[in-house]
Structure formats: C-alpha cells, structure tokens
Amino acid sequence: MTTPKPDPALFEDDAFREAMAGVQPRASSDRVPPPRKLPPPKPRYAEADERAVMDELLDYGMFEPELIESGDTLTYRADGVQDSVWRKLRRGAYRVRAELDLHGLNRTVAREEVSLFLAECMAKDVRCVRIIHGKGNRSPNTGPVIKTLLDSWLRRRNDVLAFCSARPHDGGTGAVYVLLRAAPGSYTGP
Numbered sequence: 001m002t003t004p005k006p007d008p009a010l011f012e013d014d015a016f017r018e019a020m021a022g023v024q025p026r027a028s029s030d031r032v033p034p035p036r037k038l039p040p041p042k043p044r045y046a047e048a049d050e051r052a053v054m055d056e057l058l059d060y061g062m063f064e065p066e067l068i069e070s071g072d073t074l075t076y077r078a079d080g081v082q083d084s085v086w087r088k089l090r091r092g093a094y095r096v097r098a099e100l101d102l103h104g105l106n107r108t109v110a111r112e113e114v115s116l117f118l119a120e121c122m123a124k125d126v127r128c129v130r131i132i133h134g135k136g137n138r139s140p141n142t143g144p145v146i147k148t149l150l151d152s153w154l155r156r157r158n159d160v161l162a163f164c165s166a167r168p169h170d171g172g173t174g175a176v177y178v179l180l181r182a183a184p185g186s187y188t189g190p
Helices: 008-019 044-059 083-091 107-123 145-156
Strands: 075-077 098-101 128-132 160-165 175-180
Touching (some): 083 160, 098 107, 107 128, 107 145, 107 175, 145 160, 145 175
Parallel strands (some): 098 128
Antiparallel strands (some): 075 160, 128 175, 160 175
C-alpha cells in the first residue's frame, strides 16, 4: 500500500500563517484616496454631427472626383431653388430634354440662338436642357468668349432657375445644364 503524498498547498498555507504570526491589521485612515484620473470627455454630439455631414456629402455627391476637371465651372442658382433640386441638377440627375450646340457661332448669332432655343423650350414646357458652349480652346488669349457670355446671358433671364457645368460625360466645363421655370399655366396640381 502506498502512502498518499501530502498536498503542497497545505504546507504553503501553514508557512504563510507562520510568517504572518504577530502581524496586526492596519487601522483605517481618514484620508480620502485621490480620485482616479478620468479619461477626457468625448464630444459625442460633435462627432455625430461631423459624421452626419460626411455621410451627407458622400450620399448627395457633393464631393465627386469626376466633377473635378480643369477649367472654370459655371454655376448659378436663383433665390428659392431648393437644395435637393440644386444637388440633382449638379449631379445630372434630371433628364435633359433638349440640347443646343453653340460651337462655331459668333457672339451675336449665339445670343439669338440661345434666346430662340429657351423660348421654344418654355413653349413646349421643357424644364431641363443642355447648352454646349465649348471650352474656348480656340479662343484668343482672353479665354473662352461664348462661355463667358452665356454665363451672363443666362443669369439675366427670368425663365432660368439655375444652371451649372455639366458632368464630364455630358461635356464637363464645355457645357451647362439649365433648369427652366415651369411654363405659365402648366401646373396641374390640386
């Protein structure tokens, strides 16, 4: 018959008790322990606001790398045009129902063509059009002539709600999307 080996933990307990013989517990102190250092506060609402702005920028396409193109972009937005309407126009989300190409025209003929074109669009209740003015690559050193004039002409018209340079696949800075007012009497709402 073999004798069981004693448990070493029992020896350790005995050794601990023997070593602690005569030790008295420490009396409680009136001293308050220093507060632990708290982590810095997190600005949760500010972070949420920043995240919401970034999400909106990405969702609504306000930062679109394909819109970045060399050349000056044209933009105009009349008072009262809603943000959502403006975003849709800039993204090219409206269906272009008519188009006018001004390539090769001088300033006098171009102005007449723009006036006739927009009058015809209003008569037919066409709301979104594209006008191709070109980038002015063959213009003299003063820059694009028709593009600059078109910007001025469109801003002065009462029937133009907004316009902006087109997306790259629609002509980029060489064309504009133009949003026209509804023709008088064309509203068929309640």
